[in-house]
Amino acid sequence: MPGIDECLLEAMALPGARGAALVDWSSGLALGTIGESPVGDHETTAAETAELARAAAEYESFACADPGPAHGGGTGPVDPAVEDLIVTTRSGFHVLRFVETSFDSSVFLHVWLDRAEGNLAFARIKLRSLAEGLVLR
């Protein structure tokens, strides 16, 4: 049963991984962090990536407004139709993967990869399995 720390450790095992975090996009809280932050402060990075994730998760053009068939509306969790976000910079990659929980939450995994060593396609696949592992019973 992997917890937050195990999940972040595995993310750091990705080739070229420089830092990783589990962040709540509603509040900007870092639930767990590991490695480096691009700005030297994980809490600042969490607040900034949360703004980006919130925009993607909430705007209708990305996140279709109608709840998925599994939830059928009600007060249950809103299906995060957005799976992941990728930001490429001259020196690195950022992959943000949304985590679906059985309760109402707003959490994503963020991994920062070195551009020369990182493999974007592999990172995406790995983050998907890590996000699923966090909620696996």
Added chain:
Amino acid sequence: MTTPATATNAFAAVSPLLTRLAEERATGALLRDRGTLFLEDGRIVHAESPATPGLDVLLTTGGGLAPERWREAVDRAGARRQVARFLVDSGGLAGGELEICHVAAIFDAAFFALSPGSGPSRFRRGATHWIGSVRSVPAAAVERETRRRRELLDAVWPYPLLDTAPVVPRAAAPGQTVTARQRILLDRADGLRTPADLAWLLGRPAFHTLLDVRRLAAAGLVETPHSPAPPPVEVPLPDWMTQAQSPDVALLRRLRDALEASL
């Protein structure tokens, strides 16, 4: 270089007692009017506040965890103080999910427990919580986050009255986007419910609801109150909170030791 007095105040410790307890690596419960922080070796392992929905509400409202499973865990593992472990081991909840929900609940309750109007602090050395060990957070991180949250609310829309007043929705402007999460909240805002009421109803952390309401007000989707809200009604602490307090074991041990020493 000297810092101006105002800046010093802004960066003053949220709770000097908490800072000291963390330095002492203390174990016990820090009790304040608006909530309780549980420490173990100076790190915060749990927090609860009458202003925030507890783990039970957060986990069961969405239907992810059946209320019966929560009750079963409290009944069977509460006395051993291993409710969290029981929930995960019995397959009721994923380990990662529990950690996510628990850490969110700690920061949520701490925000209210450490709020400026939360009154004097008392510390019950040795007290522990029945939820058991999940994950711990450094006290300094909780203080930093609490300060950041206060600033964030005012940066979004500086009207603190919104935090306690009933939420009154306003019609969206033509073409204005209302997101799915916002719509769920607005649908349940009947003009009487406060952000705290909505937090319970939706099974969302109380701070998240305060923040969402401020964002909605800033977007013109919720009325911004201009007169002071009526004082909040005093709600007595629910039984599960008061009954959860264990006898002061540390004090009893000291008494026993003193008695034995005098024999």
